[in-house]
Amino acid sequence: MHTFPENLAITQRIAEKYQLCFRNAFDLEKQINLPYQKNISGFLDLMNYPSIRDLNQSFAENMAACLAEIQSVVEQVEDDEVTELMVHPAFVDESLYFGSSFHLQRTKEVAILCAEQLKNLLDEQEITLCNYQEISAGHLIVNH
Structure with missing residues (x-):
């Protein structure tokens, strides 16, 4: 759900604010910057x-x-x-x-x-x- 277009921006903001990684479904790391994916x-x-x-x-x-x-x-x-x-x-x-x-x-x-x-x-x-x-x-x- 977090990769749905309507949810992705808020997911990114939460991940950035709390320095969290999140589910890397659908090769997401190849599409956007995910600095906390570790x-x-x-x-x-x-x-x-x-x-x-x-x-x-x-x-x-x-x-x-x-x-x-x-x-x-x-x-x-x-x-x-x-x-x-x-x-x-x-x-x-x-x-x-x-x-x-x-x-x-x-x-x-x-x-x-x-x-x-x-x-x-x-x-x-x-x-x-x-x-x-x-x-x-x-x-x-x-x-x-």
Whole structure:
């Protein structure tokens, strides 16, 4: 949403004022100056794939297919590149349940993100997880 033309200017002002990086969707860094992106150059959607989006089966019931989809995504991460792997997990309370059409998918994402199998997959691919604060502070430590 922040890249929509009607929202981009305000997003840029907020990022500048608070020295924040923001989602680098649609190769945004190639189109505008993003001084606080801190070398976040990659952007991949980690969870928007058929097996993961299938709400007729839980993650536990369809784990192999879900992990295969994630594997194909993380294989696209370039060596020594800071890449955002977009996810939308959430604890679903009443407000989110009634205020979002994406509430059930969020609970499945939580199950996937908390799974030991995902941790193992990321470790095997030498993917280091961090948050924006670690990147913005400039002390991201990459473990290989």
